[in-house]
Amino acid sequence: MKMASKMLQLKSKACEASKFVSKHGTTYYKQLLEKNKHYIQEPATVEKCNELSKQLLYTRLASIPGRTELFWKEVDHVKGLWKNRADLKVEDAGIAALFGLECFAWYCAETAITMAKDEAKASDFSKGLLQSEELYKYILETSVYPREPEALKELRSVTHNYPMANMAIAPDAGKLMEMLLNLVNARKTIEVGVFTGYSLLLTALTLPEDGKVIAIDVNRSTYEIGLPVIKKAGVEHKIDFRESEALPVLDELLNHEENEGGFDFAFVDADKVSYWNYHERLMRLIKVGGIIVYDNTLWGGSVAEPDSSTPEGKREGKKAILELNKKLSADKRVQISQVALVSVYPREQEALKELRILTHNHALAIMAAAPDAGQLIEMLLKLVNARKTIEVGIFTGYSLLSLLLHYQKMARVAGYQEAGVVHKIDFRKSEPLPVLDELLNHKENEGGFDFAFVDDADKGSYWNYHERLMRLIKVGGIIVYDKTLWGGSVAEPDSSKPEGKREGKKTAHELNKKLSADKRVQISQIALGHGITICRRLY
Numbered sequence: 001m002k003m004a005s006k007m008l009q010l011k012s013k014a015c016e017a018s019k020f021v022s023k024h025g026t027t028y029y030k031q032l033l034e035k036n037k038h039y040i041q042e043p044a045t046v047e048k049c050n051e052l053s054k055q056l057l058y059t060r061l062a063s064i065p066g067r068t069e070l071f072w073k074e075v076d077h078v079k080g081l082w083k084n085r086a087d088l089k090v091e092d093a094g095i096a097a098l099f100g101l102e103c104f105a106w107y108c109a110e111t112a113i114t115m116a117k118d119e120a121k122a123s124d125f126s127k128g129l130l131q132s133e134e135l136y137k138y139i140l141e142t143s144v145y146p147r148e149p150e151a152l153k154e155l156r157s158v159t160h161n162y163p164m165a166n167m168a169i170a171p172d173a174g175k176l177m178e179m180l181l182n183l184v185n186a187r188k189t190i191e192v193g194v195f196t197g198y199s200l201l202l203t204a205l206t207l208p209e210d211g212k213v214i215a216i217d218v219n220r221s222t223y224e225i226g227l228p229v230i231k232k233a234g235v236e237h238k239i240d241f242r243e244s245e246a247l248p249v250l251d252e253l254l255n256h257e258e259n260e261g262g263f264d265f266a267f268v269d270a271d272k273v274s275y276w277n278y279h280e281r282l283m284r285l286i287k288v289g290g291i292i293v294y295d296n297t298l299w300g301g302s303v304a305e306p307d308s309s310t311p312e313g314k315r316e317g318k319k320a321i322l323e324l325n326k327k328l329s330a331d332k333r334v335q336i337s338q339v340a341l342v343s344v345y346p347r348e349q350e351a352l353k354e355l356r357i358l359t360h361n362h363a364l365a366i367m368a369a370a371p372d373a374g375q376l377i378e379m380l381l382k383l384v385n386a387r388k389t390i391e392v393g394i395f396t397g398y399s400l401l402s403l404l405l406h407y408q409k410m411a412r413v414a415g416y417q418e419a420g421v422v423h424k425i426d427f428r429k430s431e432p433l434p435v436l437d438e439l440l441n442h443k444e445n446e447g448g449f450d451f452a453f454v455d456d457a458d459k460g461s462y463w464n465y466h467e468r469l470m471r472l473i474k475v476g477g478i479i480v481y482d483k484t485l486w487g488g489s490v491a492e493p494d495s496s497k498p499e500g501k502r503e504g505k506k507t508a509h510e511l512n513k514k515l516s517a518d519k520r521v522q523i524s525q526i527a528l529g530h531g532i533t534i535c536r537r538l539y
């Protein structure tokens, strides 16, 4: 009985998979077939292959739960017929579907899907600087998934069953993207590389009713996978999808003068070798003060590894990304923020550099804000046009100096005095709460600040600060909390932490839960430094 239902299940799976490959075989795989012609032999062989694939399915079904030797022999034999390809790819499934080899198509599709899922699992954790699966899970479960709109959840789950599902942007990156779209008040945007549309739907959901995103992808069939979800979410009217190579579309846009500086935001997530060409065009299309986000600029973390440990197929992309990072870092027309030091130090202002070195020798050097976090803070300050800010927890002042340098373009000498920014600091040596309360005694301070940075040793008071800051910061303003991942330990069992560190970990976790549930703010939690959480006041 059990066996029979398992067989039924497998049969319907086979049916589904072959329908899937047949459907997508109509557009995308036809091109692949053309490209892969040389893998296919004489028609007679194709017939034989079809026959074998049936046997293969039969053997497979017959051998549940174990796989027989015969099964593997036949797999080898089929592989041999397919010109000794070392592994089965989704292209094989498409080609097989085109030849009506439904069973074999199913087998290839299933193998390819499993391979893609494994790859996705492995690459999710190397996308950022996160070292542990647990920590990544922690961020997703604490501050991303509970706040992910239903439509995006649905799109993620539709995409999950698709081969190469890992191409979609990570949902935590999505949260930061959403925040940036809001900060530039994006109305007109460009997206290069749509796939099934996670980042596109996120953009469309964030844009105002009359907003528009020009979405470019060479492959329409993957866009169509997510389209029903996009339609259901009621945002299709904001999307202008162009099935094309990206460069000609960008060039065509530039043929119309009104498009120069006519866009607020661009997201680029396609063929890495063309990124610099996209950049040159986008620098003309995006307005001054607008944002361009490039995805995959750490190339799965491999940018910092020797070539020998990068799979051959990934080396070209890595080379292009390394060049892009260097060029972006040297491009004076833009301010940048990347979650890697490669782009941080060359752009660090001299005064900050000196302060970092000075702090390095301090016994508690670890308390200072990380320079890469500093770079993001600088960007956020610009985006909210910060004029009045609050900093809780100064230590030697790395983040404070970042704040101040934002006001004044100067970069020669270290130290606040020499840096000429001391007049902008109103330093209060005090417990933070009384100062915040005293500020609130003056009505004009309500909503009177644009930005706050909180990095106090007393993590237990963060929530109390939050309640006050939510009154002091204007709607649309930003509060950044530092060390919210408590060096990553929030996701570790208590037993792995020295007793003295457990309290901080517990309070960081409680804060994260509360911030995630606080509807008054939009949040983005990022594994920069010891973990930062950006909150944007919504009302």
Ligand SMILES: C[S@@+](CC[C@H](N)C(=O)[O-])C[C@H]1O[C@@H](n2cnc3c(N)ncnc32)[C@H](O)[C@@H]1O
Binding pocket: 167, 168, 169, 192, 193, 194, 195, 196, 197, 198, 199, 200, 216, 217, 218, 219, 222, 244, 245, 246, 247, 269, 270, 271, 274
């Ligand atoms: C990494 S995926 C995009 C993922 C998407 N942003 C998301 O969040 O789901 C890359 C996409 O870029 C497209 N692509 C690759 N080269 C391209 C090119 N030269 N022009 C336009 N699209 C391209 C691919 O077809 C693929 O769908």
